[in-house]
Amino acid sequence: MDELTHINQSGKATMVDVSEKQTTTRTAKAYGKVILGERVFRLVANNNVEKGDVLTTAKIAGISAAKKCSDLIPLCHNIFISKVDVELQLNEKDFSVEIFSFAKTTAQTGIEMEALTATSIAALTIYDMCKGVDKSLVIKDIHLLSKTGGKSGEYSYTGLEKEEE
Amino acid sequence: MDELTHINQSGKATMVDVSEKQTTTRTAKAYGKVILGERVFRLVANNNVEKGDVLTTAKIAGISAAKKCSDLIPLCHNIFISKVDVELQLNEKDFSVEIFSFAKTTAQTGIEMEALTATSIAALTIYDMCKGVDKSLVIKDIHLLSKTGGKSGEYSYTGLEKEEE
Amino acid sequence: MDELTHINQSGKATMVDVSEKQTTTRTAKAYGKVILGERVFRLVANNNVEKGDVLTTAKIAGISAAKKCSDLIPLCHNIFISKVDVELQLNEKDFSVEIFSFAKTTAQTGIEMEALTATSIAALTIYDMCKGVDKSLVIKDIHLLSKTGGKSGEYSYTGLEKEEE
Amino acid sequence: MDELTHINQSGKATMVDVSEKQTTTRTAKAYGKVILGERVFRLVANNNVEKGDVLTTAKIAGISAAKKCSDLIPLCHNIFISKVDVELQLNEKDFSVEIFSFAKTTAQTGIEMEALTATSIAALTIYDMCKGVDKSLVIKDIHLLSKTGGKSGEYSYTGLEKEEE
Amino acid sequence: MDELTHINQSGKATMVDVSEKQTTTRTAKAYGKVILGERVFRLVANNNVEKGDVLTTAKIAGISAAKKCSDLIPLCHNIFISKVDVELQLNEKDFSVEIFSFAKTTAQTGIEMEALTATSIAALTIYDMCKGVDKSLVIKDIHLLSKTGGKSGEYSYTGLEKEEE
Amino acid sequence: MDELTHINQSGKATMVDVSEKQTTTRTAKAYGKVILGERVFRLVANNNVEKGDVLTTAKIAGISAAKKCSDLIPLCHNIFISKVDVELQLNEKDFSVEIFSFAKTTAQTGIEMEALTATSIAALTIYDMCKGVDKSLVIKDIHLLSKTGGKSGEYSYTGLEKEEE
Numbered sequence: 001m002d003e004l005t006h007i008n009q010s011g012k013a014t015m016v017d018v019s020e021k022q023t024t025t026r027t028a029k030a031y032g033k034v035i036l037g038e039r040v041f042r043l044v045a046n047n048n049v050e051k052g053d054v055l056t057t058a059k060i061a062g063i064s065a066a067k068k069c070s071d072l073i074p075l076c077h078n079i080f081i082s083k084v085d086v087e088l089q090l091n092e093k094d095f096s097v098e099i100f101s102f103a104k105t106t107a108q109t110g111i112e113m114e115a116l117t118a119t120s121i122a123a124l125t126i127y128d129m130c131k132g133v134d135k136s137l138v139i140k141d142i143h144l145l146s147k148t149g150g151k152s153g154e155y156s157y158t159g160l161e162k163e164e165e
Numbered sequence: 166m167d168e169l170t171h172i173n174q175s176g177k178a179t180m181v182d183v184s185e186k187q188t189t190t191r192t193a194k195a196y197g198k199v200i201l202g203e204r205v206f207r208l209v210a211n212n213n214v215e216k217g218d219v220l221t222t223a224k225i226a227g228i229s230a231a232k233k234c235s236d237l238i239p240l241c242h243n244i245f246i247s248k249v250d251v252e253l254q255l256n257e258k259d260f261s262v263e264i265f266s267f268a269k270t271t272a273q274t275g276i277e278m279e280a281l282t283a284t285s286i287a288a289l290t291i292y293d294m295c296k297g298v299d300k301s302l303v304i305k306d307i308h309l310l311s312k313t314g315g316k317s318g319e320y321s322y323t324g325l326e327k328e329e330e
Numbered sequence: 331m332d333e334l335t336h337i338n339q340s341g342k343a344t345m346v347d348v349s350e351k352q353t354t355t356r357t358a359k360a361y362g363k364v365i366l367g368e369r370v371f372r373l374v375a376n377n378n379v380e381k382g383d384v385l386t387t388a389k390i391a392g393i394s395a396a397k398k399c400s401d402l403i404p405l406c407h408n409i410f411i412s413k414v415d416v417e418l419q420l421n422e423k424d425f426s427v428e429i430f431s432f433a434k435t436t437a438q439t440g441i442e443m444e445a446l447t448a449t450s451i452a453a454l455t456i457y458d459m460c461k462g463v464d465k466s467l468v469i470k471d472i473h474l475l476s477k478t479g480g481k482s483g484e485y486s487y488t489g490l491e492k493e494e495e
Numbered sequence: 496m497d498e499l500t501h502i503n504q505s506g507k508a509t510m511v512d513v514s515e516k517q518t519t520t521r522t523a524k525a526y527g528k529v530i531l532g533e534r535v536f537r538l539v540a541n542n543n544v545e546k547g548d549v550l551t552t553a554k555i556a557g558i559s560a561a562k563k564c565s566d567l568i569p570l571c572h573n574i575f576i577s578k579v580d581v582e583l584q585l586n587e588k589d590f591s592v593e594i595f596s597f598a599k600t601t602a603q604t605g606i607e608m609e610a611l612t613a614t615s616i617a618a619l620t621i622y623d624m625c626k627g628v629d630k631s632l633v634i635k636d637i638h639l640l641s642k643t644g645g646k647s648g649e650y651s652y653t654g655l656e657k658e659e660e
Numbered sequence: 661m662d663e664l665t666h667i668n669q670s671g672k673a674t675m676v677d678v679s680e681k682q683t684t685t686r687t688a689k690a691y692g693k694v695i696l697g698e699r700v701f702r703l704v705a706n707n708n709v710e711k712g713d714v715l716t717t718a719k720i721a722g723i724s725a726a727k728k729c730s731d732l733i734p735l736c737h738n739i740f741i742s743k744v745d746v747e748l749q750l751n752e753k754d755f756s757v758e759i760f761s762f763a764k765t766t767a768q769t770g771i772e773m774e775a776l777t778a779t780s781i782a783a784l785t786i787y788d789m790c791k792g793v794d795k796s797l798v799i800k801d802i803h804l805l806s807k808t809g810g811k812s813g814e815y816s817y818t819g820l821e822k823e824e825e
Numbered sequence: 826m827d828e829l830t831h832i833n834q835s836g837k838a839t840m841v842d843v844s845e846k847q848t849t850t851r852t853a854k855a856y857g858k859v860i861l862g863e864r865v866f867r868l869v870a871n872n873n874v875e876k877g878d879v880l881t882t883a884k885i886a887g888i889s890a891a892k893k894c895s896d897l898i899p900l901c902h903n904i905f906i907s908k909v910d911v912e913l914q915l916n917e918k919d920f921s922v923e924i925f926s927f928a929k930t931t932a933q934t935g936i937e938m939e940a941l942t943a944t945s946i947a948a949l950t951i952y953d954m955c956k957g958v959d960k961s962l963v964i965k966d967i968h969l970l971s972k973t974g975g976k977s978g979e980y981s982y983t984g985l986e987k988e989e990e
Contacts, residue, residue: 005294060551074888080408084345113296120289124238247677269677377506398896453637454611572740666957667872713836714838728896800967
């Protein structure tokens, strides 16, 4: 498959017609992280220890955003979502918050964009709450971890071709 | 400033009260990139040479998303936006699309989140259009490049503290 | 069932996974009322006698809100809605507007929140239109009247346990 | 003032023209409660003791909903919001969650509807999370507690005229 | 002025930067009509005589849509709207519903698109309610009637240049 | 069929209950045009020759709007959309842009409103981008071209009854 599915013969944007595709259960997992730096990391970690609202606010933002996915991405379908989950984990090694999103549907097309949107908006929400302290936070490595279901079947991320060389 | 502005004394989420802040012109620039890998890069570059719709679709998605920012980020204010711009540049060195967003307002609070949201959604839109060819694209390095206006004044990104060491 | 379905083992918010549930026809009826006080009641009643727009505006707002339900309630699913109806009745006894909402779907999860959201937003719309005359209107007794369909089957409101004692 | 401001001479719905009104700081506080019943109350209280997500999820939903107010209420203006806050308190006396919302703006019209909408959607979110255990929860007594600013000046709720007699 | 203001030097879409424009009161009036055909016209006229909901539903849809204008039109600014009004008149001569919309703002840019969007969505709402009887309704002649305020000053529609020749 | 399907016996607005309808593949095509006048036509045509963004921006706006259809039209159902397409063609004869929209679904109700909404919003987007040069553009002749699927079967526009006489 060496053609962009969302572009027609004339190079114009086009929504894929999914009406002939199978209605099957499909899932997607996405990942991303926000590099906080040590100072912000400590504040967020303290808030988390005290079971404050930082991570929960980002989680709720991510879940809500998954449901707005087709309103944000022009050529994305408005599918029914069976489940979205967003988990945030503090990683002291690189002073980051790691974001793991999961989305599931029973539909004629996949749910990758919903999982990636949940991750992206959760990351932006972290940025928003921390920017008063440090504006240099960086959102990194947002990508699909895996997917199941649909004609193309299972997929697991193994790095972008030649990316790591 | 060593407290999270969006968290109150009890660790609970709180929107900042901006009613006493100055109404001034404020701008923000944000950056991000999508690593496409060589195969997808060629397809997108060809589409761009032929002045196809890939980059324009992502640009429009980014501009539209900036206007939805306060609907996506729970503690973000719904400010009037004077201008948003999103530029996408193909970078053959690392087979990426680089995304530069700019946002401007005359308001009581800044416009950083709008610029960052524009970048993030433009990036996701690129992912959406290319995922049929390769699902391993990675969205990287979303951060604020600079801001002007407001009490905290000018800011330019110089890397996250210790990030690069 | 003595656990909150929308909370996981760690007390964190979670959307219920409905992918294994049956796709069946489900309905829900919700109730609520707005206590207008006599003065406002007379104005609304006169408007209604003259077939003015007060009740229709609230009705349309309620129907529209049902379709936004999953955008408002973070852990609510974005289901297809077969039908929504909102009826408003003036009740001279307590100078109130009573609101009866009905929602129906063929889906893997129920439609209670859509009916309750329709009622709530219709009530707020009444408040909005009348607040210029009297700000002391009170929205009361929003609850589910009944539901059908789904694994938990039929439900009819018989009062909250011990509520009336 | 004995005419509905949102209804014109012919009884038709009309948005109030606020272009001649003063731009001043305006605030509003709203109240509402959800009667949970003892069983659900214990579950929510336990979740709260363990600093789980139930009340935070409702709080975030309320804040987000305030920003959607003009999209929900047909004749409501789309004003800039300086601040919204939603607080939820467990009240063991009547096994309820009490919801206190606050909204602030510098605008040509008041912010009552935003505070009331925040309260209503926070209440619906509580209902949503608890309905798996008990569907008979009741949302009660949503009303404006007070307002400041604007031509009509300060207002404090003292009960609806004759309501309690 | 012979350049498209929403297109930059390279032919790319661009939002106009309005930050240097004057904040003034601006108004716009827009017009459109829906040709119903005689059969549908009689049904709508009867409904109107009986003060039914057809025209009110379209009116509310139009007002609500004006507030969503910047979410619908990619390069349109999200301005505060002081007032929107939509009036629908039955015209027996050509069996049409004529739609007159009015919008007003105090902002740095005009309100033409809000008035035109109100008209367009009111027209579509009429279509929606009548399509069960006749699908051949036609929406016609949507245009700006007049505007006031802003640097370009007053404008009144006098027909498109050469349009009528 | 001589009754308005969206109006009940009392003349009140009502959403059609589609729960008993067949889930079938349904399509709709809609048409509309924007009369640009010669001056604007030349600018848009030049932009198109240079493969600028004017028509693509309108196309993306149209596709996005189709997905918001049920949020815009009060009595319209929120159906899953399998495909939307919007094509814009410059017509030098009357200095217009002609807009052809196509929408497809597998659902219990038809997709006419989505196609018509895509056309209408694409037309408004053209207006928005050109209004700086000439405010007298007119949007004309928005109507359904054809539909397939559903109980009422195929439909092709042949003009409104008596419209052309």
